[in-house]
Amino acid sequence: MKAPLKWLKKYVDIDVDVKSFSDAMTMSGTKVEGYEEVGEDISNVVIGKITSITPHPDADKLIITKIDTGSSEVQIVTGAKNVSVGDIIPVALHGSTLPGGIKIKKGKLRGEVSEGMLCSAKELGIDEKYVDIESRDGILLLRGEYTLGDDVRKALLLND
Numbered sequence: 001m002k003a004p005l006k007w008l009k010k011y012v013d014i015d016v017d018v019k020s021f022s023d024a025m026t027m028s029g030t031k032v033e034g035y036e037e038v039g040e041d042i043s044n045v046v047i048g049k050i051t052s053i054t055p056h057p058d059a060d061k062l063i064i065t066k067i068d069t070g071s072s073e074v075q076i077v078t079g080a081k082n083v084s085v086g087d088i089i090p091v092a093l094h095g096s097t098l099p100g101g102i103k104i105k106k107g108k109l110r111g112e113v114s115e116g117m118l119c120s121a122k123e124l125g126i127d128e129k130y131v132d133i134e135s136r137d138g139i140l141l142l143r144g145e146y147t148l149g150d151d152v153r154k155a156l157l158l159n160d
Helices: 005-009 018-027
Strands: 043-055 063-068 073-078 088-098 102-104 107-109 112-114 116-118
Touching: 063 116, 073 088, 073 112, 073 116
Parallel strands: none
Antiparallel strands: 043 063, 043 088, 063 073, 088 102, 088 116, 107 112
C-alpha cells in the first residue's frame, strides 16, 4: 500500500524525516518496503495563466502564448492543441528542472522567443490516470483555485 506522508500527518504527529519514519515503522513491525519523495527533482515550475494565444508566423503547428506567472509575463511557443486563453497551467520557466534531469532554457523556436515550457502531467511525473481526459494528450489543465506564481510542487501536492 502506498500512503502519502502528508495524509498520515493528518492523523498522527510525525516530526521526523521520511527515512527515520520508514525505519521506525519497520522496527515496529510494519514493514516499509521503500519510499519515494515525489516532486523532489522539479524546480522553478510555477502556476501560470494563459493571457493570449497567437498563431506562429512561420509554423502552422505552433502557437505563441503569453503567460501571467504572477510576477511577470513570459512568452512561450508550444505545439499544444488543448490550451485556451484563461487556462491555468504549470509553466517550467528558464532554468527549470523536470523529472529525469531535463533542464528547460530560454530559446527560439522558428525565430520566436520561448522563455520556458508549458507542462503535461507526464512531464511532471504525474501518472495520467490521475488527470482529466482533456489533459491526457496535452498540457495539464488545472481546475480550481490556484495562486499564480506558486510553486507547482506545493500547488499540486507534489512535495510529499
